[in-house]
Structures are given as C-alpha cells and as structure tokens.
Amino acid sequence: MKKLRVTVEGKAYEVLVEMLDEAGAPAPVAAPSASPASLAPVAAPVASPAPKPAAPAAAGGAGDIPSPLAGKVVSIDVKVGQAVEEGAQVATVEAMKMNTYIYAPRAGTVAAILVNAGDGVEEGATLLRLG
C-alpha cells in the first residue's frame, strides 16, 4: 500500500494505491484458438541415433575404398598383401537385386580387408584399405 498525493486542476488529493502482484492481476484472455486454415506448427523430427555400423564407419583415410551404396557384401575379390592395378575388381556388393562391383581407384597393395562376405554395409563404409 502506497500513499500518494495527486493534484488535479490545482486541487491536491491524497490517495492510497495498492500494488497488485501478478497473481492478483486479472487473468489474461486466451487468444482465440487457431482457425482450421492456419498452418500447424511442426519441428523437424530428431534424427534417430546412427545405427551401429555393421561394418567399420565411413571411409575417410587415404586408400580407403568405400561402398558406393548400402547393401550386402557378396565377396571380397582380393587378398591382403595382393597388388592390384587401378580399376581392378576388389569386391562385390549386392543391393537392389543387383551386384555392384567395386574397383580399385588406384594401383596399390591391399593393406586391410575390413568386411566379410555376408556382412551388411552402409553407404560409404570402408570395405578395404589400399597401402
């Protein structure tokens, strides 16, 4: 409660003013509910955590040969330590009722094979590594 002096047209009035807290304030009027023609708000669905890769994660290192698409490894067509020419077939992945042959992007020696026949692989997963 506050005591204030208010002067109106030269005449002073003493008034008491009560400060109302928020709880005491009149309840705000709810906005009219959205009309049916308005756009429903949406947020982009949160991406599910990446599935555990069946095969080693995305290729990145030099010499890594990635799978160009998600599929099942049919065969690894080379052995560790084998020298390959550029363009030599090194693996076969089956996807969409079709075999996709994987070729060496450059000449080199097979340093590591990271998947086995029958494994499922994601797009970009490293299949083999050239030394």
Add this chain to the structure above:
Amino acid sequence: MPISPELLQKLAERRKTAMLGGGADKLEERKKKGLTSARERLGILFQPGTFMEFGLHAQHDCHHFGLQDKSLPCDGVVTGVGYVEGRPVAAFSQDFTVGGGAVGRIHAQKICDLMDYAQQSGIPVIGINDSGGARIQEGDDSLSGYGQVFFHNVLLSGVVPQISIIAGPCAGGAAYSPALTDFIIMTKKNSQMFICGPDVIKAATGATVTMDEVGSAAAHATVSGNIHFVAEDAPGALALAQRLLSFLPSNNVMDPPHRPAKSLTLDRDPGMNDLVPADPKAPLDVYQVINRLVDDADFLEVQRDWARNIVVGFARIQGIVVGIVANQPMVKAGTLDIDSSDKGARFIRFCNCFNIPLVTLVDIPGFMPGLAQERGGIIRHGAKMLFAYAAATVPKITVIMRKSYGGAYLAMCSKDMGADLVYAWPCAEIAVMGAEGAVNVLFKREIAAAEDPKKKAAELAADYREKFASPYEAASKGMITDVIEPAETRGIVALGLRNTLSKRETRPPKKHGNIPL
C-alpha cells in the same frame, strides 16, 4: 566525287583499334599464358569468313571514377553471328583484356541485342564467359545489365538452344546467366564458377575451403551437377559446342538435323544378344548397349560424371537424332535417386523443347532406398521424371531391357506415361516389386504356418517370379508393343522412330505445367 579517303582511313583505324581489344600488349600477355583471345575463340567457333559483327564501335557511357577518360573497345564483349556447319549461330565472347571483361550497361545491352536478334531469327546462342564480374564504376547500371541478360535467357529458353562456355572467371551473380541456359561447357584450365568464393565463405562461416572445391570444372562436373561438359581449354570447349549443335535444331519449330539413310536396315546384331548376362544379378553395362544401338557408336553424353546411375545424351539411330535416357546398372544398381532424377528430367525436357525423340533404355530395380533419400525429397525429385515424361509430346520409344520394378517402371516412360512404343527383351522383368518382397506380403500367413517357412517362401517366390519376371504378363495386357530379341533392337527402334516422327500431339492450352522443383 568518290567518298573521301580520309573517312575510309578513319574507319580503318577505328576498326583496327576496336579489334585489338585491351591492346596488343595485353593480347600478347594472354598468349604467353596459353589463353585464346575473345576474337580467336569466335574464329575457332565459326567457319572462316562468316562472322558478322554487331557493335564493333560500341563504347561504355560511364562518367564516374575516372572511367570517363578511358576507352573500353566493344565495351568488353564481341558479339555477332557466324556459321557452324552451314547454319547461322549467334555468339558473344567476353574480352578479359578490356577492363577484365567486366559487365557494364552497354556490354549487357550488346548481349541482349544479340539475343533479341537470335530469337527473331530462330538461331542458337553461344555465350563465351570470361569476365571479372560487374563493372563496379557503373554501379546499379551493371546490376541492371545482368538482370536484363537473365530476363533474355529466360525469354529465349525453349525457343532457341542456348549454350554457355565458361572459359575464365564467372563469379557471383554472373554465374546465373549460364545457369539459365541449356548447357554449360567449362574449361579445366583458367576457369572458376561460384556464387560465394573461398574468401566470402571464410568471412561468413569461418570455414576454409579451396577454389578447386568450390568452383572448379571438376567440382561442378562431379559433385554439384551444375555443368554438362568439361573441356581441356577454350578451343576444346568450342569443339564440344560444335558437336553439340550438330544434334540440335536451330529453334523450337524446326526438326533436329536428322540424316536419314535412304533405306533402313533391319539387320540383326547378334552382338547385342551376347551383351546380356544370364545371371539377372550380374549388371549390364548400358554404355555397351548404347554403342551398339546408335550410329557409329557416336554418343555425346551429357553430364557424364554426375549421377552416373543414369546415362543421358544425344546420338543418331539410322540417321534420326535421338535423346537417350538409360539406367546404368553398373552404378548404384541403376536406381533412380535424387540427383539422377534431376539429371534425367532436365534432359527429357530439353529434348521435348527441341523436338528430339526420346529413346529410353530401362534396367531399373527401383528408387534408391534410404533415409537420406526420403528426407532429401526423393518424392519431389522422382516426380520430376514422371512429370517430364508425361509432359513430353515428342516421339517416345521405350526398351525394357531387364528389370523394371514398381514406381521406377513408370518413371522410365512406360506406356501409361505416354510412350508411343514399348519394346521388351525376353529377359525383362516387369512387376510392382521383387518376388521375395511380394510373397512376404501376399502369403504372410501361409509362410508363417508352413513347416519350413524359408522353403515355402522360396517356392512361392519362384512361382511369382515365373509369372512376373517375364515380359509376357505385361504384354498380354497391352502394356508392351512387342517382345523382341536384343539383336533386333537397333532395326526395330529405327523403324519405330521413322514411323513416329510425324507424331502430332496437342494438349490443353495453359501457361505452363507446375513441375515439382
């Protein structure tokens, strides 16, 4: 009294000065770098002695920042008409030796005037881009100039073929003029194309990127898909433009330059039978099919290095110019994905604009599955293929070589999408889905109840395959014109093209359809 020799002398001098562009020194410097000049490029493009120049005496009209005292011959761009293989073609060639080839008001006006002429005359336009960008001294006159060029690009789109050659810098807004044309040929050497270069990207985002990553021919040819052809250098790019023109009509009311032989050969090509692997899982290299199908294995592939699961390009089949659209099972199993749908649809629409019959070669297991595809909008992008084929009124001939499944069967121009003729090889598989998937839906209970569910599923799948992994079910319902041997394909497609060439199809009038973009 004959004309005063003095006047003739003056004209000769003016011509000489204008032809030197930025001056003999700058031209020499360019030569030392191994670069061709703006005029040399037009000389390579056109047959000797055919060039008719527009605006040799053009000059800028800028009075700001010291430019008022400077001469910019031809205002930095050479424009005119010349002949390519006996047909007139309009071309402009930006001159980097004149103020860095920067675009000012008159420069842009010259390009627009040329495009107006090309539109009225119904001749193709080739733009050779080699420019530092906007002429900053001219301020918004330069900006307005770009806007007018863009507007003309759109005005001419679908009326005359427009080909852009990027043979130097093409940065910022300038890159949008080539983007509005039908084809972009970019040189490996000395050219970049980007909206925001490495410096701007660094300033705006903090990321460090190289020019090669952002704006090189390699980046645009393999990753962004912005360009259609890569050439070593400008002469190579001009040779490609000539080759491209050899397949195109001068405008949208003319036929492409067919060269039909007097008599058609229907000879069998046994080599085509040999190409088809017995194992349905072994991929067929569609390039080998195309090379046997088209005349002299002469196939001009468009966007060869991008979205390689679809192959598109121009060729002739017994003399008739065609646009080929083919699935490539060697890459991503030949599926349609976002990029390959965009690539295919754009090519189909170009062919339709310019009366080029479409030959579609089908070997497709379906649309590419995956979260990235779905979230990337494969529905919207794949729809472009359906839209483009359905909207095309040129002759459409489809050859179903092997797989043709589900929505992808429709997206590769089935009869329902308006194909005039549909041929299928005996190894064609036309079905709504693969056999294993289909029986799991159809016979879920039977399989679950069986003693050996795996065996039961395999048996049912074999039955399903027997019925649908052949073209005869579809042929019995009239979806296939004929089942043919691969060896007969070239002869039958050639005959089909001749018979369909007089096709006239009209549609309800409208401004334009609303292709999903």
